[in-house]
Amino acid sequence: QRRMFTNVEMDNSTGVAVIKMNSPPVNSLSLEFLTEFAINMEKLEMDRGCRGVILTSSVPRIFSAGLDITEMYGKTPEHCGAFWRAVQEMWLKLYGSSMITIAAINGSSPAGGCLMAISCDYRIMTDYPKYSIGLNETKLGIVAPFWFKDTMINCIGNRATEHSLQLGLQYNPPEALKVGLVDQLETEDKLMTTASSVMSQWLAIPDHARQITKSMMRKPIIDQLLRQREADVQNFVKFITKDSIQKSLQMYMEMLKQKKG
Ligand SMILES: CCCCC/C=C\C/C=C\CCC/C=C/C(=O)SCCNC(=O)CCNC(=O)[C@H](O)C(C)(C)COP(=O)(O)OP(=O)(O)OC[C@H]1O[C@@H](n2cnc3c(N)ncnc32)[C@H](O)[C@@H]1OP(=O)(O)O
Numbered sequence: 671q672r673r674m675f676t677n678v679e680m681d682n683s684t685g686v687a688v689i690k691m692n693s694p695p696v697n698s699l700s701l702e703f704l705t706e707f708a709i710n711m712e713k714l715e716m717d718r719g720c721r722g723v724i725l726t727s728s729v730p731r732i733f734s735a736g737l738d739i740t741e742m743y744g745k746t747p748e749h750c751g752a753f754w755r756a757v758q759e760m761w762l763k764l765y766g767s768s769m770i771t772i773a774a775i776n777g778s779s780p781a782g783g784c785l786m787a788i789s790c791d792y793r794i795m796t797d798y799p800k801y802s803i804g805l806n807e808t809k810l811g812i813v814a815p816f817w818f819k820d821t822m823i824n825c826i827g828n829r830a831t832e833h834s835l836q837l838g839l840q841y842n843p844p845e846a847l848k849v850g851l852v853d854q855l856e857t858e859d860k861l862m863t864t865a866s867s868v869m870s871q872w873l874a875i876p877d878h879a880r881q882i883t884k885s886m887m888r889k890p891i892i893d894q895l896l897r898q899r900e901a902d903v904q905n906f907v908k909f910i911t912k913d914s915i916q917k918s919l920q921m922y923m924e925m926l927k928q929k930k931g
Contacts, residue, residue: 674706675692675693676706676707676710680714684866686866686873688723688724689710689723690726691703691707691725691726691728691729695729697729697735698740699736699738699786700738703738705759708763711723711763711764711767714769715767721770721877723770724866725772725790731778732777733778734782736783737781740923741753747911750906751906754907755903757782758903761895765892766888766892768884770792771791771792772793772868773790774861774862775787775793776796779801780802780804781804783803784851785805785818785821788851793853794854794864794868796843796855796857797843799842800842802840803843803846804834808835808837809922811918811919811921812915817902820891822834825851826850
């Protein structure tokens, strides 16, 4: 029996769907998770009644821990390639969506989790000091690909991205608000109602005008990946299967386990 990684609830009266990521313990983005997510986005995109999506998590304290590290460690080049195509597909569907996308970030959101959030149109984060968000790839000894970097530049600008990416910074909610990585903070109990009310403001704009504007802003980066999609896969596989990178991933996973113990 297939496992479900996300719950999708569509409200036909508002035209808004809520996608709840539900893959304990940390909503890590496995090949299967990413595949299911992309299919769900495609279904909603095809549904003419669906105009907006709120992305959130049903796992306590975690929005998403990012890419599933076990999908990149000790795997064959073929598996790594299939995994990376699924990561690309998730981003293409989310960043390229014509729907209004709002991230209700109710927990920590490192790396690929941050990518999902910054691929949305608007971000509201729970104001809890222990939560953090950012692209921390360099801390794992890996490099955020150009389309992660460009998504961040489009969100917070060039200088802040350069600083953030080189140091692999993770921001607490007030810091994330200050740098522009999130648009608004909210208490946990009001997060979803605030997301719905922000959605109503966006729904008031005629779809065609908003969609063309969104596409105008995002198309150049999307086209850049589409033009070199297979080369990007090969680049990832070559990089991630290097002994030195595998060693870094191994050490990082050991560090995560030790932190726990
Ligand atoms: C030279 C040119 C190169 C060009 C570039 C080419 C290609 C690009 C190459 C690579 C790009 C890759 C981009 C990568 C993106 C990513 O997303 S990598 C993943 C990064 N994620 C993280 O760093 C998060 C790590 N996790 C945490 O910090 C914490 O787990 C937490 C999310 C804050 C939650 O903390 P807590 O509640 O305390 O939970 P635990 O730490 O105890 O974790 C519970 C179990 O979950 C396991 N786990 C955590 N995160 C992941 C993960 N991302 N993947 C897989 N598994 C994860 C953790 O180990 C625990 O497992 P056990 O219960 O111990 O078995």
